[in-house]
Amino acid sequence: MDEDTDHGGATTDALAGALGRTWTEDRPWSFLTRLTAIGDRMGGGPGEREAADLVETTLAEAGVRNLTQQSFPMERWERGEASLALLEPHARTFETIALPYSPAGEVEGELVDVGYGMPEEVDEADVDGKIAVASTSTPPGTRFVHRMEKFGHAVEAGASAFVFVNHVEGQLPPTGALKFGSEASAPAVGVSKETGAWLTEYAEQGGTVRLSVDASTTPxxxxxVLGDLGPDTDEHLLLLAHYDAHDIAEGALDNGCGIAVVTAAARVLAEADLPIRVRVGAVGCEEIGLLGSEHLASVTDLDSVRGVVNVDGAGRFRDLVAMTHHSEATRAAVESVASETRQPIHVEHEPHPFSDQWPFVRAGVPAVQLHSDSGERGRGWGHTHADTRDKVDDRDVREHAMLTALVVREVAGRDLGRLDRESLAEAFRDAEFERGMQAADLWPDSWD
Structure with missing residues (x-):
């Protein structure tokens, strides 16, 4: 890791002081408390706008300058009531919630259990004109297959509707978008693990259900929220985190922790000697399609972006995870920070398209996503009613903020080059993403 001594010991002392204060201060917890108290921060809604104002105020207090809010149009989805009623072999109802971008409508049909919803499982099942039931989890030893892929596979095979079954106990129906920013072609709902156990049993008996969704998609x-740290250079590094959340919970883990990490890291970076400008971006509408980061990428001269550090999932659990998205340069930077600080940072090198680094990685910009997990498969409390502030240990938020600041400083000081398109496409193929991304309408045409 580059030292600040080339720029004078006072800078090193200032950075060390900022890191030390982060270790003990209560600002990250106070911010997270105010953010989660808002409640519904669904993309395009009033809670998301209130959160944007809070983020802007907090970044200004941290020393971020030139702050502005950059608005963009999007398709706002609003959740209404949803119902799931068993018709045969006897009548009963189940608790359920609609999945974002589900169209309104009512479907009756036979239940078909497609297991984990892997493509081969959908291929083997007869889902044409039926209602596919798939788990939120994936088989051990395989990559995590995203909900959008499972839904896409089922609809491609002719399913008339989709039921997403949580693998986490606790009567927690999951939510999560079906498409990136536009209404899907078939109704879909989430149900708890306990409900899913009944549905898979009824599927074996040829059970039929009536699924109803009330929802709207409107302009x-x-x-x-954007601002600057460091010198006024044309070339810059992007530090990103999304601040929106699903409407059914407080969004403390996803991504309240992440944006809290960024606001605390910004306070540290304001006292660091940065080699180039760091543009801090708190982006909206990640949960319904990376819409904020897509807009940011569309209005940014990407040739001026040295790299991206996306904080999505940091601060949730004990140890930091760095997803380096096929960039050897960002991997080396992260490993340097881990070595210098003697702190564990687990590196995952495979790319994925399901967070705010994707619009930039797709264009060849090197990136690292800072994350943390419990070691369990899937999202855990995330995307359920249980994503609440009491699940957070703010020691993890403060520690990850310190490490994030050091990673940003290290990445900003390196020549990262550019990702090769053919090599990147091959990396996605090697990770068995191609078919799923095509089903979810995410595979770039230029990669064919």
């Missing part, structure tokens, strides 16, 4: 507006 809306969201916003990104």
């Amino acid at each position: 809306g507006e969201s916003q990104n």
Whole structure:
């Protein structure tokens, strides 16, 4: 890791002081408390706008300058009531919630259990004109297959509707978008693990259900919050985190922790000697399609972006995870920070398209996503009613903020080069993403 001594010991002392204060201060917890108290921060809604104002105020207090809110149009989805009623072999009802971008409508049909919803499982099942039931989890030893892929596979095979079954106990129906920013072609709902056990049993008996969704998709507006740290150079590094959340919970883990990490890291970086400008971006509408980061990428001269550090999932659990998205340069930077600080940072090198680094990685910009997990498969409390502030240990938020600041400083000081398109496409193929991304309409045409 580059030292600040080339720029004078006072800078090193200032950075060390900022890191030390982060270790003990209560600002990250106070911010997280105010953010989660808002409640519904669904993309395009009033709670998301209130959160954007809070983020802007907090970044200004941290020393971020030139702050502005950049609005962008989007398709706002609003959740209404949903119902799931068993018709045969006897009548009963189940608790359920609609999945974002599900269209409104009512479907009756036979239940078909497609297991984990892997492509081969959908291929083997007869889902044409039926209602596919798939788990939120994936088989051990395989990559985590995203909900959008499972839904896409089922609809491609002719399913008339989709039921997403949580693998986490506790009567927790999961949520999560079906498409990136637009209404899907078939109704879909989430149900708890306990309900899923009944549905898979009824599927074996040829059970039929009536699934009903009340929802709307209308033109809306969201916003990104943007500001600067460091020198006024044309070339810059992007430090990103999304601040929106699903409407069914407080969004403390996803991604309240992440944006809290960024606000605390910004306070540290304001006292660091940065080699180039760091543009801090709090982006909206990640949960419904990376819409904020897509807009940011569309209005940014990407040739001026040295790299991206995306904080999505940091601060949730004990140890930091760095997803380096096929960039050897960002991997080396992260490993340097881990070595210098003697702190564990687990590196995962495979790319994925399901967070805010994707619009930039797709264009060849090197990135690292800072994350943390419990070691369990899937999202855990995330995307359920249980994503609440009491699940957070703010020691993890403060420690990850310190490490994030050091990673940003290290990445900003390196020549990262550019990702080769053919090599990147091959990396996605090697990770067995191609078919799933095609089913979810995410595979770039230029990669064919």
